[in-house]
Amino acid sequence: MKQSSSVSVIGAGSYGTALAFCLARNGVKTFLWGRDNAAISAMQQSRTNEQYLPGFTFPESLLPNSSLTDCLQQSQYLLVVVPSHAFSDVLIDIKPHLTPAHKVIWASKGLEPKTGRLLHDVFDEIIGTNTPKAVLSGPTFAKEMAAGLPTAITLSSTNSDLSSAFSQMLHNPKGFRVYLNDDLVGVQLGGAVKNVIAIGAGLGDGLGFGANARTALITRGLAELTRLGVSLGASYESFMGMSGLGDLVLTCTDNQSRNRRFGLALGQGLSVSEAMDSIGQVVEGYRNTEEVHILAQKQQVEMPICEQIYAVLYDGKPAKEAALALLGREQKSEQ
């Protein structure tokens, strides 16, 4: 692998570390940057990320680094993996160091806080449209990736040179499949809205509802995600793919999901802040619920499940009342 093909992962939480594992296992020189110098020093010493992804020893080509400038000087590919509320701050930090050779990919799942804008719009505003950009999204729990378990993901870009080069670095025929997709809107929206629906799935299970209710929620959640996406010009097919249906099913049905666990805790009677504290990592869906609410209003798209979850999280509506409000809606056609 050429020096110029090295990647700097910006964000050393569970997912940034897991993606760094996947790249480094393929022999790609991979720098892992985090804002906490002490945590990066500890990773350099122990060759593990004990805080966010304990128990997995770094491959040789995974190099923790606490200098953002050094990372940007050494790599043309920057993979941003911070929570979406920190996305714009990170772009502002990297902007002065960007050269025409840099390409930026992000794996953050969410929208811009308080506006509901998609992150590629935030990127274009801060960085401009000349820097090649791509988005990674799909059903991928960090721990399973670090363990090398079979996984598939979507890489979305309208820049085919970037898609081709970066997917070759990440794809591994022994168990990490990278699918390509040029629908930036659909892919990003899937990653944000599934976090909200996963909170709903957790809520339902926390209230003691069964598999029928969970599956109905996933299916109608997909319908409202698709409705919003199509109103924004996204392709219907994206919602049937890895970053749509795939991530929705994964996150709604498995307790590795922090969004689902947050919902479960709420359904079992914890307050929003107690439920949040019980997770200890980012719960994107909390902010995403407000962002999706703003975006749906702007687009004048009906999203009843997301609206009820918004009412629980932001207006203090009891979870059971929200569930009854959904069940009691006027009977309607499925299409």
Ligand SMILES: NC(=O)C1=CN([C@@H]2O[C@H](COP(=O)(O)OP(=O)(O)OC[C@H]3O[C@@H](n4cnc5c(N)ncnc54)[C@H](OP(=O)(O)O)[C@@H]3O)[C@@H](O)[C@H]2O)C=CC1
């Ligand atoms: N974990 C997973 O399985 C998956 C996660 N994702 C997405 O990846 C993104 C990151 O999530 P994940 O890694 O899981 O979250 P974690 O909670 O595991 O880690 C968050 C990381 O982001 C860092 N961070 C937070 N704010 C900033 C900032 N302003 N500047 C720099 N670094 C910052 C934190 O640093 P510090 O420790 O100093 O606070 C920490 O290293 C999210 O959008 C999530 O939806 C997507 C697919 C799967």
Ligand SMILES: O=C(CO)COP(=O)(O)O
């Ligand atoms: O996005 C994810 C899996 O694809 C991770 O989901 P959580 O953020 O709910 O843990």
